[in-house]
Amino acid sequence: AQTVTQSQPEMSVQEAETVTLSCTYDTSESDYYLFWYKQPPSRQMILVIRQEAYKQQNATENRFSVNFQKAAKSFSLKISDSQLGDAAMYFCAYCTDSGAGSYQLTFGKGTKLSVIP
């Protein structure tokens, strides 16, 4: 079974600074996807960024970027120019195709990010 590990239960960052959240996963498959989701206090799950395992290029979405190391099974999230609105729980998720258009997400336990003004 796939497992996703987020080793940092909590982190903090100064506003406008950069922070990196870690994620490792365990799998024997070669075709999969990886995601970062954000859950602010409103509890809404928001998709932050997506990476396909076959792509070597790291995904980027505005201030969010990932460092995907397939051999090391590592998928970290970098947030640049942190803003107060970035404060949230961040979940790393591993995704596989279950067939018939269905995809199974396996989540890590999350990292709670605080942003200090």
Add this chain to the structure above:
Amino acid sequence: DTAVSQTPKYLVTQMGNDKSIKCEQNLGHDTMYWYKQDSKKFLKIMFSYNNKELIINETVPNRFSPKSPDKAHLNLHINSLELGDSAVYFCASNRGAFRGAQYFGPGTRLLVL
């Protein structure tokens, strides 16, 4: 113009009762899901449906029964509620073309007393 909606947002009920949570998506997605988030914020998939067909059926008590009347709706019915069922339940959906990216509803917080 909510993409994935759930009703109710909060549900407080007594042990032993039966309750349902409704989910609707207006994104035209093919597949819908139910997830459970426990008190430690851990999220785990429960079910998925594609075009009204059950695809993913994780190990959950058979007191939980999903029902998909059409592609845009996936409801979760829970019989004989137990204290341990207290959690936040999320509905999600995705389109196959986006290969895995799922869009979540706002969640339903269920509290069983």
